[in-house]
Amino acid sequence: MSSEPTTLLQGTLDLLILKSLATGELHGLGISRRIQQITGGTFLVKPGSLFPALHRMEEEGWTSSFWGDSENNRRAKYYRLTKAGRKQLEAESKRWGRISWAIAQALEAS
Amino acid sequence: MPFFPKAASLLRNLFMTRRVEQELDLEVRSHLQLLIDENLRAGMPLREAHRAARIELGGAEQVKQQVREQQLGDSLHSWISDFRFGARQLYKNPGFTLTVVLTLALSVGANTAIFSLVNVLLLKSLPYPHPERMGTIYTRINGSSAASDERHNVNGEQWELLRDNVPALISAVSAGGTSGANLKNGSHVGYVHAGRVSARYFDVLGIQLLMGRSFSEKEDRPHGPKAVILNYNVWRNVFDANPNILGQAVLLKSEPYTVVGVLPQGETTPLNADVFTPLQPSRAGEGGGTNFTAITRLRESATSQEADAQINRAWLSRSGRYELAGNPGAKVSYHSVPFQKGQTDSLRPQVLALMLAAGFILLIACANLAGLTLVRMLRRTPEVATRLALGASNWQIQRQFWIENLLLALIGGAVGTGVGYLGLRGLLLLLPEHFLPVAGVPLDARVMIFTLTVSVLTSVLFGMLPALVARKVDLRSSMADRAVARPGGLRLRQSLLAGEVALTVVLLAGSSLLIRSLIYLETLPPGFNPNGVMVAKASLDDVRYQDPATFRKLLDESTAAMREIPGVQNAAVALSLPYERILNDWITLSDGKEAGHQDGSDLTYVTPGYFDTLQMPLLVGRVFTDADGSDTQRVAVVNQAFARKFYGGGNPVGRYFNQDTLIVGEVSDVPIVSGLDSVAPIQTEQTIYVPAAQVAGGSLAILHVWFQPDWIVRAAGPVEGLTAEMQRALAKADPNLPASGFYSMKDLLARTLATQRIEVALLGSMAALALLLSAVGIFALVANMVAQRTREIGIRMALGSTVGQVMLQIGRSGVNASILGVVLGLILSAGALRVMSSVIYGVGVYDITTIIVVVLTISSVTLLATIIPSLRIASIDPARTLREE
Numbered sequence: 001m002s003s004e005p006t007t008l009l010q011g012t013l014d015l016l017i018l019k020s021l022a023t024g025e026l027h028g029l030g031i032s033r034r035i036q037q038i039t040g041g042t043f044l045v046k047p048g049s050l051f052p053a054l055h056r057m058e059e060e061g062w063t064s065s066f067w068g069d070s071e072n073n074r075r076a077k078y079y080r081l082t083k084a085g086r087k088q089l090e091a092e093s094k095r096w097g098r099i100s101w102a103i104a105q106a107l108e109a110s
Numbered sequence: 111m112p113f114f115p116k117a118a119s120l121l122r123n124l125f126m127t128r129r130v131e132q133e134l135d136l137e138v139r140s141h142l143q144l145l146i147d148e149n150l151r152a153g154m155p156l157r158e159a160h161r162a163a164r165i166e167l168g169g170a171e172q173v174k175q176q177v178r179e180q181q182l183g184d185s186l187h188s189w190i191s192d193f194r195f196g197a198r199q200l201y202k203n204p205g206f207t208l209t210v211v212l213t214l215a216l217s218v219g220a221n222t223a224i225f226s227l228v229n230v231l232l233l234k235s236l237p238y239p240h241p242e243r244m245g246t247i248y249t250r251i252n253g254s255s256a257a258s259d260e261r262h263n264v265n266g267e268q269w270e271l272l273r274d275n276v277p278a279l280i281s282a283v284s285a286g287g288t289s290g291a292n293l294k295n296g297s298h299v300g301y302v303h304a305g306r307v308s309a310r311y312f313d314v315l316g317i318q319l320l321m322g323r324s325f326s327e328k329e330d331r332p333h334g335p336k337a338v339i340l341n342y343n344v345w346r347n348v349f350d351a352n353p354n355i356l357g358q359a360v361l362l363k364s365e366p367y368t369v370v371g372v373l374p375q376g377e378t379t380p381l382n383a384d385v386f387t388p389l390q391p392s393r394a395g396e397g398g399g400t401n402f403t404a405i406t407r408l409r410e411s412a413t414s415q416e417a418d419a420q421i422n423r424a425w426l427s428r429s430g431r432y433e434l435a436g437n438p439g440a441k442v443s444y445h446s447v448p449f450q451k452g453q454t455d456s457l458r459p460q461v462l463a464l465m466l467a468a469g470f471i472l473l474i475a476c477a478n479l480a481g482l483t484l485v486r487m488l489r490r491t492p493e494v495a496t497r498l499a500l501g502a503s504n505w506q507i508q509r510q511f512w513i514e515n516l517l518l519a520l521i522g523g524a525v526g527t528g529v530g531y532l533g534l535r536g537l538l539l540l541l542p543e544h545f546l547p548v549a550g551v552p553l554d555a556r557v558m559i560f561t562l563t564v565s566v567l568t569s570v571l572f573g574m575l576p577a578l579v580a581r582k583v584d585l586r587s588s589m590a591d592r593a594v595a596r597p598g599g600l601r602l603r604q605s606l607l608a609g610e611v612a613l614t615v616v617l618l619a620g621s622s623l624l625i626r627s628l629i630y631l632e633t634l635p636p637g638f639n640p641n642g643v644m645v646a647k648a649s650l651d652d653v654r655y656q657d658p659a660t661f662r663k664l665l666d667e668s669t670a671a672m673r674e675i676p677g678v679q680n681a682a683v684a685l686s687l688p689y690e691r692i693l694n695d696w697i698t699l700s701d702g703k704e705a706g707h708q709d710g711s712d713l714t715y716v717t718p719g720y721f722d723t724l725q726m727p728l729l730v731g732r733v734f735t736d737a738d739g740s741d742t743q744r745v746a747v748v749n750q751a752f753a754r755k756f757y758g759g760g761n762p763v764g765r766y767f768n769q770d771t772l773i774v775g776e777v778s779d780v781p782i783v784s785g786l787d788s789v790a791p792i793q794t795e796q797t798i799y800v801p802a803a804q805v806a807g808g809s810l811a812i813l814h815v816w817f818q819p820d821w822i823v824r825a826a827g828p829v830e831g832l833t834a835e836m837q838r839a840l841a842k843a844d845p846n847l848p849a850s851g852f853y854s855m856k857d858l859l860a861r862t863l864a865t866q867r868i869e870v871a872l873l874g875s876m877a878a879l880a881l882l883l884s885a886v887g888i889f890a891l892v893a894n895m896v897a898q899r900t901r902e903i904g905i906r907m908a909l910g911s912t913v914g915q916v917m918l919q920i921g922r923s924g925v926n927a928s929i930l931g932v933v934l935g936l937i938l939s940a941g942a943l944r945v946m947s948s949v950i951y952g953v954g955v956y957d958i959t960t961i962i963v964v965v966l967t968i969s970s971v972t973l974l975a976t977i978i979p980s981l982r983i984a985s986i987d988p989a990r991t992l993r994e995e
Contacts, residue, residue, distance in 0.1 A: 028137065029144040047141060048168045052176045055134075059182050061115030072147055077137045 013053050015096055016043060018081065018089040021063065025080035027070060028054065054079060062088050120182040127187075134177055138170050189513075196514040206486055207518070210479055213886065214522025214568065215529050216879055217475035221564055222530025223537060224461075224468040226557045231454045231461055231546070233556065237378065238449075239316035243408040245279075246452030247272075247421060251433060252441040261452050264404050266397020267428055269308075272404060275424035278412035282311040283391055283402035288383045290649035290818045290850050294361035295348050301649065301850040302344065304362070305383025306815075308391055312339075314407045315379060320345075322356045322371030329370075329388045338367040339386040342375040362387070364652045364846065380405070380453060396812060400432065406446065418445050457546075460869065463945075467876040470617055472568065474610040474880050478887040479572035481603045483515070485894050515573035516566070523565030527553070530561065540871055542864045600895075600923060607887050607927035608934060611972075614884045615935025615964055616942055617877040622960045623943065623950045624870045630952030631792055631863055637780040638688060639725035640855035644829075645687065646821040646836045647850045650814040658740055661810055662803045664843050665717050668821065671839035677829040682719040683802060685813060687820045688780035689792060689858040693813065697798070699756060700766040710786045711752065712795055715802040715813075721747075721777060723824045731763035731775030738801040745801065747775040752796040771800075783862055790951040792862055818850060869949065881967070884931075885975040888924040893979035895920050903983060904991025913984045920983065921976040928972040932965060 020026060020034040031054070032045045057063050062085035070076045081089065123130055145163035154162065167173065178184060200207040235241040250259040263286060264272070272281045284307040291304035309330040312319065320342065329337045338360065340349070349355055359366035367387065373379075380403075391397050408414060421444045433442045447455075454461075494507055531553055538551060655661045665683050672681035686692045695713040699705060718734040720726075729750065738745050746767070753762045753776055762773045779794035786795060805813070821840065825832060833852040840847050853861075860867070896903070903916050943955050953960070 027144065028141050029148070046166070046168055047138070047173050048176055051138070051141075051173055052180050055177050056180050059116060059119040070144060074140060074143055074147065075136075076140045076144060077133075 011092065011096075013045065013049060014057065015089070015092045016045070017050075017053060017057065018062065018085060018092060021079060021081045021085070022089060025068075025078045027068075027076035027078050029076075031079065057085070060088075061085075116182065123181050123183045124186065130181075134174055138167070138173055142167050142170065192510055192513050193517070196510065196517050199514060200517060203486070206482065209886065209890070210482060210518050211522045211525055213475050213478055213883060214519065214565065215525035217471045217883070218523055218526025218561060218565055218568070219529025219533055220471050220876065220879060221468045222527055222553070222557060222561045223533035224464050225560050226530070226534055226551050226553055227537075228461055228465055229554070229556055229560075230551045231457055232450075234554075236450055236453065240407075241449060244314065244316075244449035245406045245408065245414070245417075245446040246449055247404055247406065247444055248447045248452070249433060250443045250445065251437075252443075253439060256437060256440075261447070261455065262433075263400040264402050265400045265432070266391055266393035266402070267430070268400075268425055269391050269397065269402055269404065270393065271424040271428065272406075272421065276417060276420040278409055278414075278417035278420050279406040280310055280314050280409060281404060281406045282314045283308045283389060283404050284311060284381055285389060285815075286401060286403055288381055289651055289815050290647070291363050291385070291651050292649055292846065292848060293344075293348065293385065294364075294846060299846045299848050300348060301848050302384040303382070304651070305379070305381035305386050306389040307381065307386050308389045308402075311379075311386075311405075312373075314405050316407070317373065317377055317379070319371045320374040322369070324371060325386075325388045330390055332390045332392045332394075334388060334390055336365060336367045337370045337388060338362055339371040339373065340369060341373045341384055341386075342377065344384045345372045363649075364654050396815075405449065408446075414446050421446070460949075464872055464876075467617055467620075467873060470613045471876060471879055471883070472564065474613050474883045474887075476568055476571045477606040477610040478883055478890070479568070480574075481606050481887060482890060483572055484603060485890075487511070512573060515569040519565045519569030522568075523561055526565065527558070527561050537872070540868055542861070545864070545868075603891055604923060604927040604930075607884075607891060607924070608931040610880075610884050610887055611928050611931025611968065612935035612938055614877070614880040615932055615968060616939050617873070617880045618964045618967060619935075619939045619943060619960060620946060621870065621873040621877040622963055623946055623953060623955070623957065624866070624873055626953040626957065626960060627950040628863065628866045628870050631790065631866060632859065634781045634792065634794075636688065637726060637778040637794070640688075640859075642825050642827075643724065643855050644823050644825065644832055644836065645853045645855070645858065646833070646840065647818045647853070648821065648840060648847050649818050649850060650810075651818075652814070655814065656807050656811045658803070658805065658807050658810065661805075662740075664847075665802055668840050668843035669717060669719060671842045672821065672823050672836060675823070675829070675832070675835045675839060677825050677827065677832075678823045678835075679826055680719050680723040681821065681823045682717045682723040683819055683821050684716040684720055685714045685802075685817050685819050686782070687822065687855075687858060688724070688782060689855065689862050690820075691783040691785065691817075692797070693817065694785045695798070697767050698769075700769050702765065704756060707756070709756070709796075712782060712784065712786065712797040714797070714799060715805050716799050717802050720799070720822075723822050724780075725824070726780065727778045729776045729778060730761055731773075733775055733777075734799075734801045739803045744771045744804055745774045746771050747777055747799040748773055749777055749794075749797045749799075750779050751794050752776075752798065755796045791866060792859075821849075881971055884968075885971050888928060888972055888975035889979055891927070892921060892924045892976050893982075895923055896979055896982050900986060901991055903986050904988045907986065908988040908992060916983050917977075917980045921980045924976040925972060928968065932968055935968075936961065936965075 016035045016039070017031055020031050020038065026034060028047070028050060032047075032050055035043050035045050054063070058065055058079070062082060063079045064082050065077050065079050067075060068078045142163055145166055146159050149159035149162050150156070236244075238244060246261050247264075248259055249262045251257055264283065269281075269283050272279070284305060288303040288305045291302055292299050293302045294300075307325070309325045309327050312324045319339070322339070325337055325339070329335050340355070345351060345355065349360075352358075355369050355372065357368065357370075359368050361367075362385065389402070391402055396402075406417070408417060425444055426442070431442070434440060497507060498504075534551060534553070650661070650664075655664065669681040669683060672678060692712040692714055695711055696708065697711050699707045716734070718736055718738070721728060721733045731747070733747060734745065748762050753759060756762070757765065762776055765773050767773070777799070779797075781792040781794055782797065783791065784793055784795050821836065823832070823836060829835070833849075836852070837849050840849060899920065903920070906916055906919075907913070940956070947955050
């Protein structure tokens with residue numbers, strides 16, 4: 001397995017975005033705020049990382065997008081998971097579980 | 111992996127760029143708005159809300175760029191924009207682009223034309239089924255002074271052994287070439303090329319007849335039934351595509367021949383004949399010498415090793431082996447050679463030499479283009495420095511240059527293909543009919559791939575240097591240099607120029623040698639007066655003229671009729687004329703101390719008026735008269751070369767050869783095409799003239815298969831409608847005797863020297879092209895020096911230099927390079943031109959005149975190419991140049 005830190009980070013961001021969309025459609029800012037919320041404020045995703053990731057994931061076919069009205073009637077682009085996206089979320093979650101377990105094991109070893 | 115959404119996104123990104131961009135813009139804006147709303151809700155004042163939102167967004171344009179960079183097809187996008195930029199750069203420099211494209215077009219065009227010849231002659235298969243099974247037989251002679259490995263014609267004995275004792279092959283023989291014959295249909299008699307072939311000839315070639323059959327074994331036996339096979343064009347044009355022609359008799363050579371077959375449309379044979387008759391080969395007569403050309407096809411079940419073993423077993427057991435005559439200790443063996451190679455071997459050295467010359471042209475062009483792009487590159491140093499400073503990577507800069515080179519190569523290649531096509535058409539027009547053993551020279555896929563490869567390779571070659579230089583651009587000094595290009599690369603450009611001038615010298619020297627030897631051949635002392643002579647050829651391969659009395663009657667009546675044409679002074683007939691191929695005979699001297707001496711001599715029959723008509727000076731004795739007939743003393747006239755060779759220059763008159771033939775006169779030498787000991791395309795050689803009236807009937811038949819006699823007339827001035835009058839005179843003697851063509855003596859010489867003329871034309875145009883390219887190279891170098899150093903020149907002139915001094919200073923760069931090139935070229939020529947010794951005549955490889963001409967040509971071209979651009983120096987105004995400082 002590749003041990004590139006960027007891959008790991010990118011993978012993490014993808015996983016967080018997928019997870020944030022698991023409960024329903026959100027616009028960009030919504031995703032950003034949701035990630036902030038579910039990680040207890042640990043991850044603050046800036047637009048400079050968020051948008052490239054969103055577009056890439058859409059090109060991969062994990063998400064689809066549409067234009068809708070926000071809660072205070074602003075036009076905004078919404079994203080939601082596709083079927084492939086849900087599968088990806090499942091796979092990524094499992095992978096992450098394995099990695100975090102492995103890392104925890106490694107750190108506990110003496 | 112979901113393929114479909116990816117592909118859809120890629121297409122969207124590539125083809126709906128504007129919509130993708132708009133949507134991205136909207137999305138980023140809406141994000142900003144949402145952030146502002148959020149901040150306002152949190153109770154920030156309006157301005158503060160805006161500021162905080164912008165900070166969090168981090169710059170709308172940067173965000174968009176980050177999205178773009180990871181969009182699918184992004185790299186493709188940047189390639190396209192590089193191409194656009196490149197095209198714009200080329201469009202903005204029309205002078206540079208035009209020079210490069212023209213240079214490329216000429217050099218690629220020359221290579222395309224020559225390669226298409228190589229392709230069709232050496233690479234492509236001949237148009238027969240399973241050409242790899244077809245072959246010819248080579249004779250290898252070792253262990254003697256005259257070692258050789260080449261295709262020999264075979265004799266009757268060899269043919270019979272090949273046919274009967276080599277079961278691995280299907281074999282056939284044909285006559286060496288076609289002969290003229292008269293074909294009668296209704297009242298019209300037409301002249302056709304008749305090829306004589308053995309049975310199975312068409313089987314070896316794998317040709318299926320349109321209708322009918324090939325010759326049977328019976329028809330191919332001596333004195334067998336007379337049969338004929340027509341080619342498609344004769345069947346359609348002469349016999350109106352008569353579907354019932356099979357089994358009918360047509361009148362060929364005044365005898366009925368039964369049509370047994372018709373060839374399909376467009377079918378070519380190595381003989382290229384209009385009609386085919388059975389060869390009827392045997393060991394006697396024609397088959398006594400090596401007069402047959404053999405072709406073979408390997409049977410399905412056999413291998414070529416088996417075939418070679420069988421050939422050697424069969425042919426080495428012969429009792430009389432001509433290969434051993436003259437060198438008894440020689441080791442002789444035989445081997446099969448692919449048909450393609452056998453057919454084109456004689457053209458191979460010339461074609462390869464041309465390909466080499468074309469390669470030189472390409473190198474010269476590359477050197478020029480490298481120089482041009484190098485200068486352009488140096489001029490663009492400020493642009494490169496700016497782009498580097500703005501953050502372009504080295505790779506991006508390099509890629510830009512490569513893309514521009516590639517664009518140039520592709521444009522140049524496309525134009526070059528057109529030039530090559532036109533060049534090839536011109537070349538084919540130049541070639542005599544049936545010169546190449548193929549029907550046509552197409553620009554096929556292989557030629558196209560070659561052209562593309564050459565273009566791209568050229569681009570790599572000439573792009574490499576500048577790209578390497580670009581690597582070393584020093585940011586700080588280039589920016590500070592006020593965008594003045596450095597005079598760098600001068601040494602490099604001079605070396606390139608010297609190289610191309612050297613190659614030009616080789617090509618010029620080579621073509622000068624060819625021109626010199628052509629001039630030598632064309633200005634050989636004729637030994638007769640060729641002006642005012644008109645020649646008509648007609649075929650006497652006719653059963654009626656195998657009778658000496660009828661033959662003599664025809665000659666007497668036709669020459670008498672021709673003498674009556676107003677303006678004609680004299681007329682005669684001969685088997686062959688000066689500048690033509692002549693019969694080789696074998697004679698035995700009969701008296702004096704030379705008695706019993708045997709050797710080869712050329713021989714031709716002539717009518718009594720021959721020497722007068724050609725105004726060939728009689729040196730000793732007499733020429734023929736009407737009194738020399740079939741029942742009188744057999745007589746001969748010989749030439750000076752004969753007297754020299756056989757009598758040590760003594761008087762030959764009164765001497766006998768072949769027991770009963772008396773030499774009655776000696777005439778001057780004339781150039782002929784020799785088959786005896788050929789050292790040049792035309793030369794003088796020992797020749798015997800005999801009276802036409804004394805040739806025996808049996809000889810007449812075979813002589814007229816091989817040769818078409820010439821009717822000659824001499825006119826004092828131009829005679830209107832002379833050829834028509836000659837045809838009419840011929841018809842008076844025999845209404846069924848069409849002339850096959852009319853020629854002046856100059857035409858005959860030109861026909862004989864066709865190969866030499868083509869060589870001169872081809873290599874000459876290559877050399878001219880090389881010279882032109884070198885001139886362009888020198889011109890560009892000097893012009894560029896003037897442009898680069900305008901400031902320096904201004905200062906020098908302000909300090910008191912004259913225009914002449916400055917011109918000398920600047921022009922020296924080009925002249926020095928050229929001098930170095932000439933020296934290199936002469937050294938190179940000393941080695942390279944030795945290979946030409948077999949194709950040049952009357953001039954040595956190291957010919958001082960040629961060297962002087964070459965050096966003078968290059969010098970004057972160099973001077974011109976140097977002076978013209980440096981004339982601009984005179985118009986430089988020192989004051990203005992300095993003010994600009």
